[in-house]
Amino acid sequence: DAGVTQSPTHLIKTRGQQVTLRCSPKSGHDTVSWYQQALGQGPQFIFQYYEEEERQRGNFPDRFSGHQFPNYSSELNVNALLLGDSALYLCASSLGDPGADTQYFGPGTRLTVL
Amino acid sequence: GENVEQHPSTLSVQEGDSAVIKCTYSDSASNYFPWYKQELGKRPQLIIDIRSNVGEKKDQRIAVTLNKTAKHFSLHITETQPEDSAVYFCAASQNGYFNKFYFGSGTKLNVKP
Numbered sequence: 001d002a003g004v005t006q007s008p009t010h011l012i013k014t015r016g017q018q019v020t021l022r023c024s025p026k027s028g029h030d031t032v033s034w035y036q037q038a039l040g041q042g043p044q045f046i047f048q049y050y051e052e053e054e055r056q057r058g059n060f061p062d063r064f065s066g067h068q069f070p071n072y073s074s075e076l077n078v079n080a081l082l083l084g085d086s087a088l089y090l091c092a093s094s095l096g097d098p099g100a101d102t103q104y105f106g107p108g109t110r111l112t113v114l
Numbered sequence: 115g116e117n118v119e120q121h122p123s124t125l126s127v128q129e130g131d132s133a134v135i136k137c138t139y140s141d142s143a144s145n146y147f148p149w150y151k152q153e154l155g156k157r158p159q160l161i162i163d164i165r166s167n168v169g170e171k172k173d174q175r176i177a178v179t180l181n182k183t184a185k186h187f188s189l190h191i192t193e194t195q196p197e198d199s200a201v202y203f204c205a206a207s208q209n210g211y212f213n214k215f216y217f218g219s220g221t222k223l224n225v226k227p
Contacts, residue, residue, distance in 0.1 A: 004157075033215070042120075042203050042217030043158070056214050059115075090157065092215075102148065103215060105157040 004106035025093030120218025
């Protein structure tokens, strides 16, 4: 039973560039949520995808966008990178069912913006 | 929106002692409260969760209590071991489709052998 996977593991970009991060959910899960975790902080909710649509969004600017594919995998795109975007980006998968909302996290992608 | 506060930010205990981490939340509509353990450089791992229709839940050395009236919930670890050393996060969400999770700022637990 495959768990949540993310790629790449690490990424270094410069200010102004664009980045795409990828996530494959746990087998059987259809919902993907993305979080930003700054050093020493708890994860901050970015958005959530279900049935290829963004269903919930946190307090992040439009520079952060995403996509979900028919196979439930997901991408997080960040445009016009800022130094403050440096963080660990986590995706979490769950089952889109009110009674099954437990989220399982992937290993994360460490993004460094120089 | 929901606001989750977590205390203490760091906690140091002797092996075998108990550890307690507390969280408060602001939105009375929140009804699902998971706890995650994150070891250095690793993903957050769910260790226990509780729903608002339950006041306490226990799993071996770990227990969680919930006080809906006071809007706080706590993680209790008994007979701590060095491998319990990690950062622990509490979270709150509203059960249902497309729920957002709001996380606390974390507690770094150090269990001294």
